[in-house]
Amino acid sequence: MNIVGKDVRDNYYPRVTCDLGIVRRNTSEVMQRAESAGIEVAGVVKCVNGLPEVAKVLQDAGCRWIATSRMDQFIKMREAGITAPFMLIRVPMLSEVPEVIDLCDVSLNSDMLLLEALDAEACAKNKTHNVILMAEVGDLREGFWDRDELIDAARFTETARGLHLLGLGMNIGCYGSVAATKDKMQELVDAAELVEAAIGRRLEVLSGADTTAFPRVLDHTMPERINNMRLGEILVIGRDLQDLYDCPTPFLDRTAWHLQAEVLEVHRKPTHPIGELCTDAFGHKQVYTDRGIRKRALLGIGRLDYAFPEELIPTEPGIEVIGASSDHTIIDIEDCSRELKAGDIVEFEIRYTALLYLTDDSNVAIEYI
Numbered sequence: 001m002n003i004v005g006k007d008v009r010d011n012y013y014p015r016v017t018c019d020l021g022i023v024r025r026n027t028s029e030v031m032q033r034a035e036s037a038g039i040e041v042a043g044v045v046k047c048v049n050g051l052p053e054v055a056k057v058l059q060d061a062g063c064r065w066i067a068t069s070r071m072d073q074f075i076k077m078r079e080a081g082i083t084a085p086f087m088l089i090r091v092p093m094l095s096e097v098p099e100v101i102d103l104c105d106v107s108l109n110s111d112m113l114l115l116e117a118l119d120a121e122a123c124a125k126n127k128t129h130n131v132i133l134m135a136e137v138g139d140l141r142e143g144f145w146d147r148d149e150l151i152d153a154a155r156f157t158e159t160a161r162g163l164h165l166l167g168l169g170m171n172i173g174c175y176g177s178v179a180a181t182k183d184k185m186q187e188l189v190d191a192a193e194l195v196e197a198a199i200g201r202r203l204e205v206l207s208g209a210d211t212t213a214f215p216r217v218l219d220h221t222m223p224e225r226i227n228n229m230r231l232g233e234i235l236v237i238g239r240d241l242q243d244l245y246d247c248p249t250p251f252l253d254r255t256a257w258h259l260q261a262e263v264l265e266v267h268r269k270p271t272h273p274i275g276e277l278c279t280d281a282f283g284h285k286q287v288y289t290d291r292g293i294r295k296r297a298l299l300g301i302g303r304l305d306y307a308f309p310e311e312l313i314p315t316e317p318g319i320e321v322i323g324a325s326s327d328h329t330i331i332d333i334e335d336c337s338r339e340l341k342a343g344d345i346v347e348f349e350i351r352y353t354a355l356l357y358l359t360d361d362s363n364v365a366i367e368y369i
Contacts, residue, residue: 015367266341
């Protein structure tokens with residue numbers, strides 16, 4: 001057992017526990033299915049803020065790259081002994097180009113000015129930096145929408161002394177909620193063929209999106225030429241496909257991560273606020289359901305730690321999360337069989353967004369088992 005965080009006392013809360021054995025088994029299950037489809041995996045540790053303990057599991061499982069979006073996470077992982085090649089999955093900022101060349105083996109790119117800067121920096125440091133150009137396919141985040149601009153960028157990268165055009169990639173689902181259908185995935189292949197005709201060779205890597213596209217692997221409809229995926233949630237947590245995309249994943253154990261929070265008070269109170277209502281602490285107008293007087297508990301954790309109360313899943317029957325402020329979470333315990341009192345611990349399973357915040361919070365201890 002290893003505990004890290006602001007306070008490492010045995011009785012310190014809030015605390016996140018991670019079962020690395022479950023993460024290891026889930027990663028192995030996903031890797032087997034990806035490899036059977038001819039797909040290499042970039043293991044994304046963004047959702048746990050680059051925790052080296054998790055990165056090591058993905059590295060040891062055979063991920064070709066360890067990937068994240070923030071430079072400080074690469075530094076933390078390298079200092080902790082992670083040796084796998086690094087992939088930067090957020091388009092670089094111009095201000096961080098020197099660090100990109102120093103730390104990252106490959107980056108995703110979608111702007112000519114950035115490509116020119118990366119080339120100049122790589123040449124100055126006598127290095128060759130691998131580039132995956134992003135093709136916009138409709139989710140409307142990063143990527144070249146105009147295919148002529150994409151081809152121009154490919155031609156520049158192909159001839160740049162400090163860059164190597166490794167391939168093309170696409171993003172889907174993260175902003176525009178566009179579904180990863182077979183036809184949508186084929187758009188990346190179509191874009192790659194245009195680039196290949198322009199540069200006169202076959203691209204090594206076609207990086208086809210993230211966890212939301214993994215159903216195309218499971219139902220064998222992923223276009224054959226897509227040979228890389230940037231996978232995070234499905235490896236590290238394993239909940240989203242079943243919870244959000246109606247894609248059964250019986251091969252995954254969804255219980256690797258738990259949040260434990262301490263009870264501050266227990267009282268019976270009305271369920272509808274009393275008085276003239278305005279906005280909450282975040283400037284939002286809330287709607288409350290009047291369920292009469294019910295027993296509720298207040299927990300010593302809040303939105304500052306996990307952002308969205310709906311991302312917490314109580315593990316005990318009869319407990320319901322009904323709201324939160326910055327530092328407090330309110331749960332309904334009227335139907336809970338356990339008689340909770342101040343000092344007791346309540347446990348939750350956690351989804352992607354909550355884990356993203358919790359693992360970046362110095363007030364939350366992290367325990368590995």
